[in-house]
Amino acid sequence: MTSSTLTRRIIPCLDVRSGQxxxxxxxxxxxxxxxxxxxAQRYAQAGADELVFYDITASSDGRTVGKEWVQDIARVIxxxxxVAGGIRSVDQAREVLSRxxxxxxxNSPALQDPDLIAALVEEFGQQCVVVGxxxxxxxxxxxxVYQFTGDESRTQQTEWQTLDxxxxxxxxxxxxxxxxxxxxxxxxxxxxxxxxxxxRAVCPVPLIASxxxxxxxxxxxxxxxxxxxGALAASVFHKxxxxxxDLKTELxxxxxxxxxx
Amino acid sequence: xTDLAIVNTRCANLASVVFAFERLxxxxxxxxxxxxxxxxxxxxxxxxxxAGAAMRELERLGLPGVLRELTQPVLGICLGMQLLTRExxxxxxxGLNQPGLGVIDAPTRRMEVGGxxxxxxxxxxLEVTRPxxxxxxxxxxxxxxVHSYAVPVGAATLAQTGYGQPFSAVxxxxxxxGAQFHPERSGPAGARLLQNFLNLNPQASExxx
Numbered sequence: 001m002t003s004s005t006l007t008r009r010i011i012p013c014l015d016v017r018s019g020q021x022x023x024x025x026x027x028x029x030x031x032x033x034x035x036x037x038x039x040a041q042r043y044a045q046a047g048a049d050e051l052v053f054y055d056i057t058a059s060s061d062g063r064t065v066g067k068e069w070v071q072d073i074a075r076v077i078x079x080x081x082x083v084a085g086g087i088r089s090v091d092q093a094r095e096v097l098s099r100x101x102x103x104x105x106x107n108s109p110a111l112q113d114p115d116l117i118a119a120l121v122e123e124f125g126q127q128c129v130v131v132g133x134x135x136x137x138x139x140x141x142x143x144x145v146y147q148f149t150g151d152e153s154r155t156q157q158t159e160w161q162t163l164d165x166x167x168x169x170x171x172x173x174x175x176x177x178x179x180x181x182x183x184x185x186x187x188x189x190x191x192x193x194x195x196x197x198x199x200r201a202v203c204p205v206p207l208i209a210s211x212x213x214x215x216x217x218x219x220x221x222x223x224x225x226x227x228x229x230g231a232l233a234a235s236v237f238h239k240x241x242x243x244x245x246d247l248k249t250e251l252x253x254x255x256x257x258x259x260x261x
Numbered sequence: 262x263t264d265l266a267i268v269n270t271r272c273a274n275l276a277s278v279v280f281a282f283e284r285l286x287x288x289x290x291x292x293x294x295x296x297x298x299x300x301x302x303x304x305x306x307x308x309x310x311x312a313g314a315a316m317r318e319l320e321r322l323g324l325p326g327v328l329r330e331l332t333q334p335v336l337g338i339c340l341g342m343q344l345l346t347r348e349x350x351x352x353x354x355x356g357l358n359q360p361g362l363g364v365i366d367a368p369t370r371r372m373e374v375g376g377x378x379x380x381x382x383x384x385x386x387l388e389v390t391r392p393x394x395x396x397x398x399x400x401x402x403x404x405x406x407v408h409s410y411a412v413p414v415g416a417a418t419l420a421q422t423g424y425g426q427p428f429s430a431v432x433x434x435x436x437x438x439g440a441q442f443h444p445e446r447s448g449p450a451g452a453r454l455l456q457n458f459l460n461l462n463p464q465a466s467e468x469x470x
Contacts, residue, residue, distance in 0.1 A: 005385050005386040005422070005423055006377075006381065006383050006384070006385045006406075006424055007383060007384045007385065007403065008383075009383050009384070044448070049383065049384055050383075071276070074276055074277055074280055075280045075283070078281065078284065078445070078446065078447070078448050078449075078451060078452060079405070079446055079447075079448055080405055080407075080443070080446040097274075098275070098276060099276060100274075100276040100277045100280060102274070102277065102407070102443075102446060123310075124309070124310060125309060125310050125311055126380060126409065127309075127380045127382065127407040127408065127409070128309065175380055175382070176380075176382065204378055204379070205378055205379070205380070206378050206380070206382045206383070207378075229378065229382070229383065230383070259384040259403040260403075
């Protein structure tokens, strides 16, 4: 028997605003890149391992995620997907999951009400509950958690140091952590390997890197050096800068275990 | 006669499972009606959540006895597979494991993975250890897992996967089958397993474990 053959996941991320996939730079200046269902189908067929959909305005303007497209996506794709954005209650999570999402991700609402994490885990199981964390390295070098990052005018620093919030989220039952390194978002200069390695050391559940992918070597580096379970990226896929097939072939050649496309 | 009935446990992945069969051109009947379940050509038991909550739901629906007595091919998925076993360490109370339907003579245990992360989440490889029509074309395929409990390799194991140690990826005993992974989210390999299930001879039976 082979030992662990669990593969590292490549996860295209689709930011959704008003039913359209958009992409910004450091969470700003969004441009429309396409229809979520068509893009989801394209990525699934190309060999993506999982998809994440962020309703980027949902938390900051008080709405929950628009639910219609969740079911449309569940109908056409045959890989898992996670929906994030404005899920503030067990009932809202149930609606998204019942439409066919495999996981739900909570970010700002979990910061405002950490009990939400345990309530979701109790109802749906740990495997469904992802905690997304927006982390920014300040001038003094500290990693700090931010909330409401979907809206520039409302984005604010929280009291939490990133490593402390990761520990707290896991203690409350989070089944997976997605760490968005805000300094790197959309600038394609590479993942924040140092920060991700620090988080890895305190995170016993799956950890997904987010923010900074610009080249295939960035994926190799984050798997090799930070030991993350998955790597999330948006613009390199949306803009066709990296093809899934090339990415997985090169990762395999570099000794990173991936599912063949 | 309905060819395929999906037990309506109201669990979270029900929609995904229905969509997966629709992509294969099959319109399943989603029902908790005992008469409809008994009459179906084959029955699928989905499941996401916890063993205790899922068994309570089956009991509320009056279904444990109905499911145990089915004679057509039955496939449990993920937690649905674990419910087919005799007991689960998940939802154990006062030192007593949560009883299951007991149609597959094996236990469900918390996974022992050493320093690896739990849940076991992601794409991992199938190794067929006992050929079965259900597993036609699937040896070595990658499938999608999300779980923290698993059935140790034993007499009913048809395929295994390694994570820390090998566990049962697919089980079969008599007319009851189970898949620990999520075929509805496992790309072409998952679709193949579901198609194989639809193709099973209605009298198909695995050797008793």
